[in-house]
Amino acid sequence: MAHDHHGDEMTEPPSEMALRVQALESLLVEKGLVDLKALDVIIDRYENRVGPRNGAHVVARAWTDPDYLERLRTDATAAIAELDYTGRQGEHMVVVENGPKVHHLVVCTLCSCYPWPVLGLPPAWYKSSPYRSRAVIDPRGVLAEFGTVLDDDVEVKVWDSTSEVRFLVLPERPEGTEGWTMEQLIPLVSRNSMIGVEKARPATEATA
Amino acid sequence: MTPATTPATLPALDALPDLPRDADGPVFREPWEASAFAITLELHAAGHFTWDEWATALSQQIRAAQAAGDPDLGNTYYRHWLAALESLVTTKALATPEALDLRAQDWVRAYRNTPHGHPVELKTG
Numbered sequence: 001m002a003h004d005h006h007g008d009e010m011t012e013p014p015s016e017m018a019l020r021v022q023a024l025e026s027l028l029v030e031k032g033l034v035d036l037k038a039l040d041v042i043i044d045r046y047e048n049r050v051g052p053r054n055g056a057h058v059v060a061r062a063w064t065d066p067d068y069l070e071r072l073r074t075d076a077t078a079a080i081a082e083l084d085y086t087g088r089q090g091e092h093m094v095v096v097e098n099g100p101k102v103h104h105l106v107v108c109t110l111c112s113c114y115p116w117p118v119l120g121l122p123p124a125w126y127k128s129s130p131y132r133s134r135a136v137i138d139p140r141g142v143l144a145e146f147g148t149v150l151d152d153d154v155e156v157k158v159w160d161s162t163s164e165v166r167f168l169v170l171p172e173r174p175e176g177t178e179g180w181t182m183e184q185l186i187p188l189v190s191r192n193s194m195i196g197v198e199k200a201r202p203a204t205e206a207t208a
Numbered sequence: 209m210t211p212a213t214t215p216a217t218l219p220a221l222d223a224l225p226d227l228p229r230d231a232d233g234p235v236f237r238e239p240w241e242a243s244a245f246a247i248t249l250e251l252h253a254a255g256h257f258t259w260d261e262w263a264t265a266l267s268q269q270i271r272a273a274q275a276a277g278d279p280d281l282g283n284t285y286y287r288h289w290l291a292a293l294e295s296l297v298t299t300k301a302l303a304t305p306e307a308l309d310l311r312a313q314d315w316v317r318a319y320r321n322t323p324h325g326h327p328v329e330l331k332t333g
Contacts, residue, residue: 011328013319018240020290023311025247026330027303034250042246110326116239 044123054085055118055168056189059200060182062095063173073097076168085117093118096159097170098196103154104169105143105196107135108161115166119191126195136160146197159196169196176203241286248293256300265292 013019028034058080062069072079076093080086093115096104108114109132114122125131135142139156143149150156159167171193177185180203188206192198236242252259269288278284298305314330322328 009324011319011322011324011326013316015238015240017287017290018238019312019315020294020308021240021243021247022315023308024290024294024297024303025243026315027307027311028247028251028297031302033254033256033302034247038250039243039246042249043242120236 052119052189052191052194053186054083054120055115055191055194056186057083057182058085058118058168059170059189059194060185062170063177063185064180064182072170080118080168092165093168094159094165095168095170096157096196098172098199100172101154102157103143103148103150103196104157104159104167105135105139106159106161106167106169107132109133109136113161113166115161115168118168119194123191143197146192148198169194171196171200174200174203177206237286241289244286244290244293248289251297251302256302257296262292262296265296268292269295 014022025034025036025039029036058072061083062072068079068082071082072095076095080093096106098104107126114126116122131142136158139158140150143156161167171189173185174188177188184206188201188203190198190201193200236245248262251257252262266289269292270285273284273288294305294308297303298308315328318328318330
């Protein structure tokens with residue numbers, strides 16, 4: 001799969017705030033005052049409960065509103081922006097839909113491009129080199145490690161994010177949720193189901 | 209897949225004015241906000257400043273910003289957070305303002321000299 005990261009263009013520096021944090025972090029790490037791994041642990045602790053709710057909102061809306069689903073298919077960036085979730089860099093969002101015969105999995109093989117306006121901060125494993133390489137070589141093996149075992153006749157498609165295009169997986173709506181409201185459905189949409197390493201939580205796990 | 213990380217002992221987040229949060233904890237809008245948050249918790253855990261010192265530095269920044277006309281609706285909260293962190297880091301002599309500026313410029317150069325899609329690595333000096 002082609003990985004279009006714009007080979008000959010140079011990288012645009014991030015926002016001033018991001019640069020200042022990066023400057024601070026790299027200086028403090030260099031002086032041994034903070035440890036990158038410890039920072040990751042702290043961030044990891046918070047990431048699960050932060051961003052993914054935005055994505056879960058998008059997914060639950062699409063499950064319950066056919067018009068919204070259609071807009072999401074046509075122009076995901078605009079449909080997501082309708083809910084006030086917008087990114088800083090204007091990268092394009094593309095939604096890929098899971099179904100009975102197809103399962104989508106998202107990775108960024110080169111770095112860790114991630115749709116953070118809808119999913120929050122990338123989990124440590126998403127940024128890890130083993131996930132980045134193995135998701136492409138052995139997606140079924142990676143899925144199995146997350147406890148996601150698919151029938152042989154289900155096609156697995158791997159999407160490689162770039163700095164221009166970010167993918168969001170629209171998981172299948174769990175069985176037994178007919179007639180549920182968006183608010184009831186949101187808790188079923190896990191972060192991992194929107195990266196594609198897992199399915200949405202079954203109706204039996206609903207907390208509502 | 210990975211077991212939940214053992215929660216580090218948390219400083220009193222409740223002591224911070226207007227921290228964007230919901231029932232579960234702090235809410236971040238962008239990755240840099242989470243990084244600034246994590247650096248602060250780490251420096252505090254290592255004893256470089258007390259939580260009182262931190263809360264004071266942060267509320268000073270927020271008050272100064274409000275006085276300068278910031279409506280302070282929560283969207284600028286981490287700007288104040290970062291300014292407070294930079295000021296505390298420099299008053300505690302963990303880094304000088306000059307070093308921070310230079311390092312930020314080094315990063316800009318590193319980004320501009322790195323082809324798109326390649327990892328950006330810092331070359332200092």
